[in-house]
Amino acid sequence: DIDKVGKTPDTLTFFYMLGSWSIGDYWKEEALNLAYRLLTNGFGLSPERLAVTVFGGYMGIPPDKESKRIWEDLGFSPERIFVIEGEDNLWSMGETGPLGPCTEVFYDRGEEYGTRAIPGDNSQRYVEIWNAGVFMEYTRDEDQTLSPLRNRCVDTGAGLERLTAVLMGKSSVFEVPPLSQLVELISQEASVESPNAPEYQRVISDHLRASIHIANEGVMPSNKLQGYVLRRLIRRTIGLSDLLGIENPLKLVEGSIEVLSQEIQYRSTQTVKAIFEYEYKTFLRTLERGKKQLAKYLDSSESDLIPGEVAFRLLDTYGFPLELTISIAKERGFRVDIEGFRELMEQHRRISKAN
Structure with a gap:
């Protein structure tokens, strides 16, 4: 969901998940009654504002x-x-293993957010606050045969940030601490005005929070697994900070470490800072080279659509991330052929695998 961060009011790369489990014990009747009682009697939400x-x-x-x-x-x-018919309300572990139907609870923000909206669409009227029951009652074999599970299980999950926003009467997770504090910190450091600034600030706040949590676990930026996730988040933070005219993104890191001390027990703040500083210095040359090549193309282009091969070449030759190509293009009124880019990436993966 990294591409949705900043564009929607409640998508995050890092969030706290509240949850509960029943393994071979209570089933749907008790699970849904518990969920309803907690949301209405416990948290005080109006039943008329809930949809499922x-x-x-x-x-x-x-x-x-x-x-x-x-x-x-x-x-x-x-x-x-x-x-809801189809796979949206069907949870599975993958191609094989446990699976079963789920039922989700949404908070209705009101008709001002859409009179024809339904839960799970792209509108902002309904926000999912709890998967009140993933009812695992089947298992799927390799030949796709379904069989009943010996012990039925109930798994529930609720995003803390979304639930907090609803309880505080806010329309976005970026309006509640600590994300609201990070957005304010970023806004204070920005020196360039842009119509896209609010979106960039939300992205940076999310990515900083996620990166600091990951770095605190001792993960180093790399091109594989967890290290690649960290590298991608940090580099996108650096690139968007550049678009906002933030001269020293490392200053943001220091401020964010302090803000996040309310939720992180740091092993070593110096190690976290060192990881960000290392990646910043590593990426700085790549950023400048990529920006120069992209600007050269945009200055000479007669179309507002950047071909997928141009975006792919920037990544493949200069290490310039697609997300930054999209953001810089957006600032100048250009679009990127993302499908063309993805096709070339898939070709590249197939060739690499064959070799």
Whole structure:
């Protein structure tokens, strides 16, 4: 979801997940009653502001009529129960293993966010606050045969930041601490005005938080696994900071470390700073070379669409990330052929694998 961060009010690369499990114990009736009681009696949310989705059937698995009946018994009107067919409300471990239907709870922000909106669409009216029940009752074999699990399980999950935003009456996770504090810190350091500044500030705040957590675990930037995730987040932070005219992104790191001390028990703040400083120095030359090559192309282009091969060459030859190509292009009124880029990336992967 990295491409959605900053564009939506509640997408994050790093968040705290609240959850609970029942392994071979209680089932749907108790799970949904517990969820409803906590949201309404515990957190004080109005029942009229809640909507739910239930599984409508897929891959030979029948619709989850039991969850629908339980929500109805709890007082949900038909207008607030959305039956979703297909895989959106079906959880699985992968091609094989446990799977089962799920039912999700959404908070309705009101008709001002869309009169025809439904939970799970691209509107901002409904925000998912709890997957109140992943009901694992099947297992799938390699030949795709479904069999009942010996012990049925219930898994629930709720994003702390989204739930906090709803409880505080905010419309975005970036309006609640610590992300709101990071956004303010970034805003104070920025020296360039841009219509895209609010989006960039949200992206940087998320990426800084995620990167600092990862670096605190001792992960080093690299081109593989966790190290690649950290490198990608830090480099995007550096690139967007450059677009906002932030001369020294490392100053942001220091301020963010202090802000995040409320949620992180640091092993060594000096190590975290050193990791960011190393990656900043490593990436700085790449950033300048890539910016120069991209500017040269944009200055001479007669089309507002940057071909996928141009974006791919910037990455392959100069190590210039696609996300930065998209952001810089956006600043100058250009678009990027992302599909063309992805096709070339896939070709590159196939060739690399064959070799």
